[in-house]
Amino acid sequence: MIALAIFSIPLLLSLLLFNSRSNSNKLALTGLMTTLVVAIVGKVLQSYGHIISLDVPLIDTIGFHFSLILDGPAFVMVLLTLIAGIGILYSIDKEIQNANRFYAWSMMMIAAMLGAFMAADALMFYLCYEWALIPIFFLILKWGHGEHLSKITMRFFLYTLFGSLFMMLSLLYVHQSMAHPTFEMNAMWEAGKALTAGQQGWVFAGLFIAFAVKMPVFPFHSWQPSTYDHAPIQGTMLLAAIMLKMATFGLVRWALPMVPAGIEEHGQWAIYLSVISVIYASLMALTQKRLKLMIAYSSVAHVGMISAGVLSNTDQGTVGGLFEMFSHGILAVAMFAVYQMIESRVGHDRMNEMGGIRTSAPSFAFLFFILVMGSVALPFTSGFVGEFLLLQSLSNTGLGLAALAGLSVILGAAYMLRGFQKMMLGGKAIAFSALSSKETMILSIAVIIVIALGIYPNILIQLIQNIL
Amino acid sequence: MEILHNIYIQHYLALSIALFCIGIFGLLFRKNAIIMFMCVELMLNAVNIALVAFSKMHGDTDGQIFVFFIMVVAAAEVAVGLAILMMLYRNMHSTDTDSLNQLKG
């Protein structure tokens, strides 16, 4: 029942917000916080043996259940969604027109993603996966900027839709292979395992195309930079911090348990693709002149790492993958928040034209530096734990692959530090007003999470493994 | 009288197919709406011939009853068609179907 509450509170809120007029910000934030509390309480109850999951048969003819669970991975992703969501909605600094609509769409998107993370039914997962597209589509279309906006939104929408339809085909293929077709999670896993390796390979191909587009992985990423660039910054945060996690989470929750043999025997190309994507994205980030795009490409590199490590199918891979999803989610929000702060003060984000911000705003520089270190996976930051576990898992597939993916350790340091140096350091000190308490709050909390998880990651790891 | 005994169902069928094709060719090659109606009628009547022949062959009357239905329907169709054609003529002052190409693409 609590699972249902977690899913429905944001949904109802969004419907409410569509019609409310006043202080939608507070409403949305309180709603999310309530949900967060509910989720945590639910987890505690669950650990005392209460049943909080939910399973309502919806369409018996095809075995479609409305079923939500809150096991380790799901709970971690729910946590991420809510924390990041709060951060994102809290980070809105200036007045936006039709604010209530904006919040309503955001809440609806959050609800959809929560559904996807908690879904214990393949069709349910697919429905939420697709449904999340609609709100972000409107967020970009209505609150985005740039002259080619509609072209870019179109590309984004069609591209991701194109991908996810292949996922539907794969799921249906597994579904119709059953004697008594149902979409229930374990049944799907069993049915998938029952297929021959060749069929599993094809099913996996379908799934991976969907996820590769969403994540994105080279060469399916060409929608991403322009979309991130022209979306409203909160939309970008939603995309980078949470939405793409649906894809990586999909790998963990659906691809791995359903078609292990297919990945093992016919799925290695996906790992190679992910590794290529890591290097390619790092090189792209190296060439960027603008902060926002640099962050965008660095996120591609991180996600490629996740997918490569997860697909290697080891304990470290799965756990490290989920860990890195969480850490990357937090870092993405913080990084784009940093972008927003710089952009709103300087008026642009061309790194070459900045410099010496550290002189004017030392504490900002300090926080930003820690975030940079987090995203180059420095030990004692959350980034390191995830990346190391993923690398560990990947090197089971091949040390050479691990070495190639590891190049991102070097390249990442190169472009991140270059960006930091260009903006923060140097002689010329451009005017830069100190952070507002709100902004400091956001960054500090992110930094605290990043470092805390870096020093004591075990708590999250145990959550993931459902030990707690 | 002799000759009639050497006429088999195939011949009737051939006749009706021939009429049917003539109707089609008429439709394809004539531009005048009236004549095109005639061709449609021709096709319907080709069907009638076939039906009558078959019903004779099977020795039951269903086919011939069906023919009456077809005739009725054909009459109705012609009525509607001519009405439409009248209106067309009022608006366009011609019955040339080549000019009917404003809707396309």
Place this chain on the structure above:
Amino acid sequence: MEKLVALIPLFPALGFLCITFLGKNMSKTAVGTLATAMVGISFVLASLVFSTQLHEGHATMVKVFDWIHVGTFKVDISFIVDPLSSLYILFITGVGSLIHLYSIGYMHEDEGFNRFMSYLNLFVFFMLLLVLGDNLLLLFVGWEGVGVCSFMLIGFWYKDHANNDAAKKAFVINRIGDLGLLLAMTLIFIQCGSLNYNDLMISGGDIASLGKWTTLAAILLFIGAMGKSAQFPLHTWLPDAMAGPTPVSALIHAATMVTAGIYLVARFSDLFAMSEMASQVVTWAGVITAVMGASIALTQNDIKKVLAYSTVSQLGFMFAALGMGAYSIAVFHVVTHAFFKALLFLGSGSVIHAMGGEQDIRRMGGLKNHMSITYWTFLIGTIAIAGIFPFAGFFSKDQILAHAMENNLTVFVLLMLAAAGTAFYMFRMFYLTFHGKFRGTHEQEHHLHESPATMTTPLIVLAIASTIGGFIGFPHAIGESLHVHHWLDHFLSGTVVAAHSHLDATAEIILALVAMGVAGGMIYFAYNTYVSRGINALEDEEINSGLHKLLLKKYGFDELYDNIIRKPIDYIASGLHHWVEDKALMNIVDGSGSSVKGIARLLQGLQNGQIITYLLAMIGGLIALLFLI
């Protein structure tokens, strides 16, 4: 007693936090004292731990808390106390506290004083983590942590992009090494199923299960060491790192951080002992680095650059020793080197302080009359590094040479050359700086003064240390009578593979005499050139011999790497960006859309509004279907 070890890294960390968050409303003196005190306390604790180790020299683990537990992968925050680590923490905290003290005086004028002190504390924290961690991953934490601190301290004066570039270069090149270390870790875990020294070497010996991967693992580890310890071909960052304040050069880039590589290899001596090839690689990397560093140092005129290259070459000596299996001796040289090189750097700092920031020895001269303490301490340091009995440098270097002699004559000759070079360039710098007449500007001359006590005290202490520091590792020949020979070797034998020279006493003595003779000759040569004949080093534009130019340009490694690594990567990246990202992918995506429309345009011709066409299509379709049946 060992339980105390958990506190040792704690204090510097506390210092860092206090200064970062409370430092704003504290006086500089307070901050300086706090920072120094924190490291001082750690030093006291470290010496306590060390003294216990003196009695029972076995390894103990002190677990703090679980860190990462995933399936079979279990790594804790847990410390190891054994001779090696206790020795390291001893001189890290010792030299560290001295340098903190020194910095109070040296950095007093700088507005970033608090920042500087906090960074130094943070560095000491990570360095202690590095040597105290009882598993590779925790070592890696320290490893990267000191890298970041070095980044922040090299680029301490961040307003000048030259410093920032140097800092970035140091960090990125270090990262290359770190990747090697990372891969070594994954490989070792996959093969041995653990990252703890205890399982791997001390009690478990799982390292043996590396099998055919042994050499690869060893080499990957060594790549990590190369990056940190500036071994050829990853040595180029260290000289540039001199952009940082002098205490940083003394602490990080001479005494402690750069010797982390030696620690790593010594820690894994069992692994390296198993792989002949890896040892060869280590040896030759060391030898090449030693000779190259020494040769470049001959021509440098920046006082800190000279010391930097001498550091590079001394590190080369250490790795040569490691490669030849003389692990304990390498560690021995690390310790002595820490003493005299810190001393030299701090001395040079004092000189720079006096010269008002001037670093070119061609603009100095005759300083001995103005700053006697600095002069004498610097002299001790110079003699020590030149390897004159009975100063610290002599013992360690002499034993490295001894090992070289019995293992491989070529190595021996090359190292001998390097040693000779060392003696020459050190004294060249020494004479140019302190002797002759002053060659700087007048206001500089007027400004000349001895440094404050906070700066001279460390000099004196370190001078004493570099004088007697060598006695912890007496060579066989001399020590036998005193029953203290190879004391360090025995002390470390529990941890690292023991291997002391088997030359008989006479041979050792002859070798020692030869070495000292060569050094002495070089010193005389230097004296003759720069003091008696009073020749000053050439200005850059006067140089015309090709070799000299080559050395001055440091064999052109920077340019080389620029051309074969950085530029190609940028070129490839921009190429990909232009052709693949912007052209190919975009055209595929948008092209697929327009191609659909193109096909549709072909079909549009049929939808021409003519009834005839539609009829034809129908009849055609009918016929086609009839044929398809």
Place this chain on the structure above:
Amino acid sequence: MIILLISALLGVALLALEIFKLRSWMMPLMLISFMAILAGTAIQWGLAENIMNQNMISMDAFALKGISILTILAAFWLVTQHKNIQATGNSSDLYALIAFSFCGALLMTNFTNLVMLFLAIEILSIPLYVLAASKRGDQLSNESGFKYFLLGSVASSILLFGIALIYGATASFDLYTIHHFMATQNTHPWIMVGLVMMLVGFAFKISAAPFHFWAPDVYQGAPTPITGWMATVVKGAAIIGMFRLFAGAFEGAMSTFAGIIAIMVTLTLIIANGMATLQHNVKRMLAFSGISHAGFLLSTLLIPGFASQALMFYILGYGIASLIAFTIMQNVGSQIGEELHAFEGLAKKSPFSAAMMTIALLSMAGIPPLAGFFGKYYIISGLMGHYTWLTIIMVLTSVVGMYYYLKVIFVMYGKSENGASYTENGKLYPILGAIALLTLFAFSAFI
């Protein structure tokens, strides 16, 4: 039987009302009779399959399902289009003709005899010829009416020839006899040819490629309410009749026809979606999208075991969605224009209309959790494993479909503006919205 009587009498009654100047009663009367028909189906639902009147029609479960679905659509059409029909001035004629063609549509669901089939098709079509041309002054309307009439009559004569050949082979018009004949005797060449010709006739009615060319022109030229009627009720009736015929009586021959039908489906999907991307006239674009849905409808014949509920579900989902779309289309078209830019800034002028249009389009595009998605879902999952290649084509073409639906949504919600003013038509909208939402979201589950 009562059901058919009601529908037949309805038309007459409407004409009578015109005579007695009681136009205002028409709409209630029609609604009442639709309700009565629904009630009738509900009553007969339980009863065993009963064959009446010398095997002419049969009210079996399939027929009842079809009738109820078509009636629901017709009622929804009436509610949404009533105002527009009244606006034309000659509402009685139009309503009467609609009633007649509705009667034909009902017959299409329950014939058991080729004669009845022929009559049903003609009763269904002949009023439409008139309706299509009912805008007297408008040349486009005339042209569409003429095209529809001419091509339609050719199609029905081809169909007739097919019927004749089958009669010639089997000596009967009765579907059960024919079914029995085909099950026992070896297949006669005449039957095959006849079947192909009937297939062509039906393909024309549901506008499947390559017999679809008339559809865009007629849909565009005809008055929008009529287009709505043709695109939903008529198309639904045609495909139901086709399904009844080929999946019922001729199922023996389907093995030979599957290949052909698969090809036709592929052609339809590709041509329709491709052409739709080029359209600037939204009405015409909707026409092409309707053709592409005909491709989906046709493909239900390929599902093993002929999943009739998939068909019914798709008709209903698609029908409701496109009726909504055509309603908004009509309002915008009559007030501003039918071109794409007429929709600019609709979201600001009337958020409700824009929202309804968006939901309808997204449903047609098959975005979950709307009904259109489930419609596609049932079909694709039915074909999956048997015609996997076809499902991939369906998926790819529906991405193309998404493109042109999105274009409209972009225009409505985009930043650009056209000056034209727009007022929502009628107070029924909230109700209509409620119904639409209900059907599009909720009923996805109840089938």
